[in-house]
Amino acid sequence: MAKHFKQHGSTARLTPQREAVLQVIRAREDHPTANEIFEAARALLPAISYATVYNSLRDFRETGLVREISFGNSASRYDGITDRHDHAICTNCGKLVDFDLNEAADLMGAAARKSRFKPETVYLTLMGLCPDCRE
Amino acid sequence: MAKHFKQHGSTARLTPQREAVLQVIRAREDHPTANEIFEAARALLPAISYATVYNSLRDFRETGLVREISFGNSASRYDGITDRHDHAICTNCGKLVDFDLNEAADLMGAAARKSRFKPETVYLTLMGLCPDCRE
DNA sequence: AACCCAAATTAGAATTAATCTAAATCTAAA
DNA sequence: TTTAGATTTAGATTAATTCTAATTTGGGTT
16 A cells, blocks of 8 residues: 555655655755755755646645745745744845744634634734844 | 825825826725736726836835735735735635734734734734635 | 556646836926 | 936846646556
């Protein structure tokens, strides 16, 4: 029996390429772009193609293994931490930082009531100046 | 003396093109993309160019007259409502809805403390199924 | 152990959104 | 009325992502 992501409801196979992509994302502290992931994955599997990185990222996003963070018109960044957490983005240098505000999770119910949506997740993003830029 | 956006700290002139762009955004209930704004602005000013729409949108964003909403890899959408408010995005059909959760504004201080950022704004986005898609 | 088939990978083309460039035009102020 | 800086324009360019079509892979049968 092949390795599958059964526990995530997917029938996709965990190929060497996908393992490499996942490993890259999980090994990094920061939030790499698809291009950065491609570069790093190529160090593990020289023949891997750009399309495969994007395909893997799409699958992981859909099965909940990674999270895509997009802001402005710059390249999306990928986050391998699956627990719910929040982001702060520096309006000056673009730095992206994780933090956790459990109050944010509590707001999901209220947000769902106001919007009449069936809630899945809630994203809280703080825009402001990072410690380096506020001097 | 020409019309300026002085009250917003800008020295930019309010040209007919920019007036058209602003009028289009404010007249619409939804959140148009740059392309939709271009199409609508052309009905008012047939000679207006794409670049001018983008230039205007950049200026308005910087002076705080409009807000840019970007999610996933689709085109950014523009929001003419300047008051702080929240968004819900349907994970099925992509519909974008406004709502207001004053508790969200209260979280800005806590978020700033956790992240050590100097806060400017906080965005709260609910992902889920819109009333039409949840059936 | 050979076969089958669906899924996955690959390279490169295509698409999309947004920005840049350079020349022409406008406008407020001197 | 001249000028300098800001703005607009059309089209080229860039950057990110997705698509296409051909090839390869690998697990589940026979």
